[in-house]
Amino acid sequence: MTSSTPLPYIETPLVPSLYLSELTGANVYLKLELTQPSGSFKSRGLGNLVYKTITGKNTAVAPHLAHTPTGSFPGAPANYYHFFSPSGGNAGCATAYAARQYLQKCTVCLPTTSNPLMVDRIRKTGATVVVYGATIAEADAHIRNVLIPSCKEVAVYCHPYNDTLVWEGNSTVATEIVKQLEPHLAAAQFTPPPSSLTTTSNIQISSKSLEVPQQSATLPTPSTSPKFNSVSSSSVSNLLPSPNASSLCLASNNIPPPSSSSPSLSSKVIAICSVGGGGLYNGLGIGFSLAGWSDVSLVAVETEGCATLNQSINAGGKQVEIPAPKTIATSLSTISVTRETIDYAMGSRPTSFGPLPCLNESSSSSLLSSSNSNASPTGKTHSLVVSDREAAEACIRFAHDHKMMVEAACGTALAPLYNGKIKEAFPNLSKDDTIVVVVCGGTSVSWDILKGYSETFDIPF
Numbered sequence: 001m002t003s004s005t006p007l008p009y010i011e012t013p014l015v016p017s018l019y020l021s022e023l024t025g026a027n028v029y030l031k032l033e034l035t036q037p038s039g040s041f042k043s044r045g046l047g048n049l050v051y052k053t054i055t056g057k058n059t060a061v062a063p064h065l066a067h068t069p070t071g072s073f074p075g076a077p078a079n080y081y082h083f084f085s086p087s088g089g090n091a092g093c094a095t096a097y098a099a100r101q102y103l104q105k106c107t108v109c110l111p112t113t114s115n116p117l118m119v120d121r122i123r124k125t126g127a128t129v130v131v132y133g134a135t136i137a138e139a140d141a142h143i144r145n146v147l148i149p150s151c152k153e154v155a156v157y158c159h160p161y162n163d164t165l166v167w168e169g170n171s172t173v174a175t176e177i178v179k180q181l182e183p184h185l186a187a188a189q190f191t192p193p194p195s196s197l198t199t200t201s202n203i204q205i206s207s208k209s210l211e212v213p214q215q216s217a218t219l220p221t222p223s224t225s226p227k228f229n230s231v232s233s234s235s236v237s238n239l240l241p242s243p244n245a246s247s248l249c250l251a252s253n254n255i256p257p258p259s260s261s262s263p264s265l266s267s268k269v270i271a272i273c274s275v276g277g278g279g280l281y282n283g284l285g286i287g288f289s290l291a292g293w294s295d296v297s298l299v300a301v302e303t304e305g306c307a308t309l310n311q312s313i314n315a316g317g318k319q320v321e322i323p324a325p326k327t328i329a330t331s332l333s334t335i336s337v338t339r340e341t342i343d344y345a346m347g348s349r350p351t352s353f354g355p356l357p358c359l360n361e362s363s364s365s366s367l368l369s370s371s372n373s374n375a376s377p378t379g380k381t382h383s384l385v386v387s388d389r390e391a392a393e394a395c396i397r398f399a400h401d402h403k404m405m406v407e408a409a410c411g412t413a414l415a416p417l418y419n420g421k422i423k424e425a426f427p428n429l430s431k432d433d434t435i436v437v438v439v440c441g442g443t444s445v446s447w448d449i450l451k452g453y454s455e456t457f458d459i460p461f
Helices: 018-024 042-054 090-101 116-123 136-147 164-189 233-237 279-290 308-314 339-345 388-402 408-419 421-425 447-457
Strands: 014-016 027-032 065-067 081-086 105-110 128-131 154-157 269-274 297-303 379-386 434-439
Touching (some): 014 164, 018 027, 018 408, 018 434, 042 081, 042 090, 105 136, 116 128, 164 279, 269 279, 269 408, 279 297, 279 339, 297 308, 297 408, 308 379, 339 379, 379 388, 379 408, 379 421, 388 447, 408 421
Parallel strands (some): 081 105, 081 154, 105 128, 269 297, 297 379
Antiparallel strands (some): 014 027, 065 154
16 A cells, blocks of 8 residues: 555535525534445544554554464555454444455444344445344454454454544544635625726727727638737726725635634534544544634534433533433444543543544645644533434434435434524524534435334324
8 A cells, every 4th residue: 555545535515504504594514424435424434544554554553453363464465454343333334345445354243233224235345244242332342252363364443433543534524624614704704895996987998999890791710810909008907906906806706715723703613413432523623623723612412312421511521321322323322422522522632632643644734734733622512412303303304405314313413403402502693603514424224214213203204
C-alpha cells in the first residue's frame, strides 16, 4: 500500500431540508452519511482503523493486534490481515467493506437478534459471518475467546466504537461540515457593498460611436466576418467604476472565503446526532475542536431503552450501565457509552481525545492546523431522550418528506425536529440559526420494516 491508497469512505453531501427548516423555523441541513459505501457513517471510523493498519500509519497498532502467528511477514499483501468485528450490524458492515477494498479477510460476529437484511448484506461483501449469542457482548466474547485464537493470519480486533482510531475517522464528519457549511453561513451574512457602477441612465452613447454591421442574407464565412468599428480603451474605461470604487465585483461573486476560526455569529450552529456507544459523538467533538468551531452546540439523542449518556449526566458523571438495553434502535443498543463521551458531554476534554491528526495526512487545510489541535470542547452538549415511537415516526415522516429510508437509530436523531423537542432545548430558534443533522444511515431498514412501525405504533403511513 502507498500514500495513494484510496480511503475507505467518501465525502458525503450536506443538503438543505426545506421541510425541516419550515417545521423548526431554523435553517436545517442534512449530512447524508447514508451515502457511504457501507450505508452508514461507520465507514469512516472502522474504515480508518482498517486503513491505518493496512498502510502502516497506525502508530498504535499494537493494541489492535490480538494475535500474531509465528512466522508472520512484513507488509500487507492480500489476506495478510484478518479483521474481527463484534457488531450489531453497521460496524461489522463497514469493517467488511473496508477489508474487501484492501483485499483482506474479515469476520463479523453478530448476535442472534440481528436483522436478516444486515446479515445478508455483510455476507455479500465476502466476509465470514458468525451468528452467536443473544447480545453484542456475547458475540464479542466469542470473537476474543474462540475465533481470534484460532486465526492463521494477523488478527486485528475492531471495537465498534470505543477506539481512538474510530473517533479519529468519525471526526471527518465534522471537518466536512465545517468546509461545506461555511460558504452558506458567509452568504447568509453577506451584505452587498454599495455599487459605484455608473447607471445606464447616466451613460450616453453616441449613435455614431458604434456602427451596426449591415445584415447579410447569408451567414458570414470566416473570410467575410462582420466588421465592427474599433472602440478605444479610453472610451471603454469611462464605463467602468473609478479606481476608488468600494468594490469592483458583483455582489453575487463577492462571498467571503471560509475561515478556520469559529464563526463569528449572532446566530447559533447546532449539530445533532444519535448516541449509542458514543463513537460518532466523540468524533464530532474532536472534529469541531480541530476546526476551531468552539461555539457549536452538540445535541446527543438517545432512546428511552438505552439512554446511558443521559442517565450518566444526571448521575453527576458516574458511568451508568444498562445490562439489558431494549429499543427498536438496535444499532444504539449498548450497555454504556464510553467514559470519554460522558466527560466531554459534561464540559471537560479527555486527554485521549487528542490532539489527533486528520485521517487524510496529506491535507493542507488550515481547518486542521496544529494551532487548533488543543481547542477547548465545543459549546454545551444537550442530552435529549426520545421514545421508540418517536424514532419510528421520524423514520416514516423522513421517508415521506425526503424520499429516503433510514433505520431507527437515525430516526432517533431526527425525532427532536419532528416532535418539537429541539425547540424546547433552544426556545429562541430563528431563521438566522443553523441546524445540521447527521443522517447517520444504517441499512437495517426496508419498506416492510417501516410499515411494521406504522402498525406497531399506530403511525399514519
